[in-house]
Amino acid sequence: GENVEQHPSTLSVQEGDSAVIKCTYSDSASNYFPWYKQELGKGPQLIIDIRSNVGEKKDQRIAVTLNKTAKHFSLHITETQPEDSAVYFCAASQGTGTASKLTFGTGTRLQVTL
């Protein structure tokens, strides 16, 4: 089955700096890569995703890049703010529709300090 590795496990940045979280996947058939943000005491929430036919996707201060050849994808957060502090999970899946199960990474705890 799919295996997703995520680094680093913890990341501390100063407000205004950039943060980068990296993930690698093992199954070359995976074609959908979402990122979820989990705030304290809440369930994970989708913040951005990318499909395998796209190399980069941006949404305001958040961007995701995908390198299919190397089988890795990254989350980039620019101009970090205290409300970005949370646990971030990457995931990968293959197949289509509701039959496509997600395999999650182990999570990155991001702390944005003032």
Add this chain to the structure above:
Amino acid sequence: NAGVTQTPKFQVLKTGQSMTLQCAQDMNHEYMSWYRQDPGMGLRLIHYSVGAGITDQGEVPNGYNVSRSTTEDFPLRLLSAAPSQTSVYFCASSYSITTKNIQYFGAGTRLSVL
């Protein structure tokens, strides 16, 4: 719109006790799933369902049972709780758009087994 509702939020059990974690969604989603979240291990899939009357095992199904009699509800049963089942449990539901599986998570149930 309530989304995905999980009850209870917290539960303490003694070894050998049984209980049911409830999950309900009001978005008419086909797909529902249960995950457990443990420190350093991310989110691991326990069981999932692609529609009423259909369930299947995920990555860590042992010790858990599920059923899906309606589209809205997907309860998770622990028949004989063990300390290894101490964890935070998340229920999720999703709809599909072509190759995406966008999951909506509940707020979680924190379970301690003594």
